[in-house]
Amino acid sequence: MSVNLVSVIVPCYNQAQYLDECLQSILEQTYSDWECIIVNDGSPDNTKEIAQKWLAKDSRFKYVKKENGGLSSARNYGINIAIGKFILPLDADDRIGSEYLEKSIAVFKKESWTKLVYCKAEKFGAESAVWNLPEFSLDSLGYFNMIFCSALYRKSEWEKVGGYDVNMIYGLEDWEFWIAILKNGGGVKQLDYIGFYYRIKNNSMIRELKAEEKKYLFEYISVKHADFYVKQYGSFMALNKTFQDYKKDCSEGIIGRKKALNLFLKTFFGVSLFKN
Known part of the structure; x- marks a missing residue:
């Protein structure tokens, strides 16, 4: 096993219609040292049949199934069995550019202090446009998330913070996770490269968040990371x-x-x- 193996974790729940497109973007990577773990999170659709087709196509694809537990639980399940040093979460309805892994690993090789690498992004689907992400700063991260879910990081960082928090039941689990791994220091690098494609749907999870759900999530993050907020603000x-x-x-x-x-x-x- 290579010391720079990347484990791409693809949770899937009712997203089978998009899975082919997602997995094709992984297969087309210029960086070949990867494995892809497809996590069927108790999906009632034909996720298994779609996944099996890709397992037959390339042995780097793997498939596991679990009882439905939500996005954090599914990612944790896949990462727990991943053998790669690096992790890239990728939702089943999104895509990555063909050079994303290669360019990201190059940063980690050059800058050992870096904790997280991401890139520029575009929206597609119900809306097509460049996704203008605010510039990263630790101060701003306490107020809003400017890093999408599909950033590359070491598995050891996931282990240190105990994985994605399953208490983030309504969403925003990426934001909480970034705070957890970055609040005590470490470099963040955004590639000058459009390598992530975020599918916009009319019924996305974030758009459906209710006021009381947002209140719960914001209060939960504030209490869990009170040390971070006091230190920063x-x-x-x-x-x-x-x-x-x-x-x-x-x-x-x-x-x-x-x-x-x-x-x-x-x-x-x-x-x-x-x-x-």
């Missing part, structure tokens, strides 16, 4: 004082509107819109 009392000072200065006309907006965005989201 300060205590609740410190944040509240900054916010109260901001409101006071605005009400007294001490700072201009653009400066006020910049102060608010910088304090609470780590970004600025206007130059000083």
